Amino acid sequence: MSLFWRIFALNAVVLGTATALLLWAPVTVSVPVLLTEAIILLGGLAVMLVANAALLRWGLTPLDRLTRLMTTVDLLRPGQRLSAHGGGELAELIRTFNSMLERLEQERAASSGRALLAQEAERRRIAQELHDEVGQSMTAILLGLKRAADDAPGPLREDLREVQEITRDSLDEVRRLVRRLRPGVLDDLGLVSALTSLTEDFATHTGLQVTRRFAADLPALDPETELVLYRVAQESLTNAARHAEAGGVVVTLEHSDARVALAVTDDGCGIKAPREGAGILGMRERALLVGATLDITPAPRAGTQVKLTVPLPRKQPTS
Incomplete structure (x- = not known):
């Protein structure tokens, strides 16, 4: 039934009921109208209006649900759908909206994936240039400073030693930036080693206590999934150091037959409510890239928990 005929039918039911009551009820209207008759008429009108409003509310509830979803839908949280039963214009409208959401989520995931892959490629290029150009140049400067300091007189030697230490610290910082831009250990030794190196470096530079709880027999993951897990852990640790005022962080990595979960x-x-800044939005986009779910909630005791749940491919039954 179309929306027009549905509303027409609802009003017809109310008006027909009111007409039947007027025809069959032993009630007459005097001239002038008596008080009791006015009360009965006004009461009947009130009942008719309430019944009409209730029926219209029932008939238009799907539109209200559709409006609420349209104002709150977030493409970074896929899967939000409305149920559509039967035929008619409302059901067709809901099904069309659900199909539109499906297409938008697929397009958003595809575009985010292309952007993130381009971002990783640019990070890799910058890390390579820092390592090859800046790192080697600073290493050459260190060697030149060492030779100059060895041949310099006493007072000048001390100054050159100080410059040498400053240059060495700068070289260490460049190497740390290279590891953040492109974790080579992730490619060489795998996810657990990369997360171990990340947390150790984080604890050294922030002074926070980091506890690691990694499952021993993690399944093999594709490089894209490992990179998403690593980047989410990296961004979560950065947020904890910058905004949480925390004294310690616990990093867990566990798995079951159907999923791998990083917390x-x-x-x-x-x-009280996670602020969707650039860091959190970036984590959500990375989660979409591998079909994962990202939840940011208050921790069981105090603090904040960031949890990324990655579904594992279904195992094919062996024949």
Whole structure:
């Protein structure tokens, strides 16, 4: 039934019921109208209006649900759909909206994937140039400073030693930036080693206590999934250091037959509602890239927990 005929039918039911009551009820209207008659008429009108409003509310509820979803839908949280039963214009409208959401989510995931792959390629290029150009140049400067310091007189030697230390610290910082831009250990030794190196480097530079709880027999993951897990852990640790006012962080990596879950939990000030800044939006886009789910919730005791759940491919039955 179309929306027009549905509303028409609802009003027809109300008006028909009111007409039947007027025809069959032993009630007459005097001239002038008596008080009791006015009360009965006004009461009947009120009942008719309430019944009409209730029926219209029932008939238009799908439109209200559709409006709420349209104002709150988030393409970074896929899977939000409305149920559509039967035929008619409303059901067809809901099914069309669901199909549109499906296409938009697929297009958003594809475009985000292309952007993230381009971003990783650019990070790899910058890391390579820092390592090859800047790193080698600074290493040559260190060697030149060492030779100059060895041949310099006493007072000048001390100054050159100080410059040498400053240059060495700068070279260490460049190497740290290279590891953040492109974790070579992830390609060479795998996810667990990369996360171990990441957390150790994080603890060294922030002073926070980091506890690692990694499952021993993690399944083999494709490089794209490992990179997403690594980047989400990296961004979560950065947020904990910058915003959480935490004293410690727990990083867990566990798995079951159907999923791999990464959780980064801090003991900081906690959150009332996660602020969707660039870092969180970036994590959600990375989660979409591998079909994962990202949840940011208050930790069980205090602080904040960032949890990334990655579904594993279904195992094909062996014949």
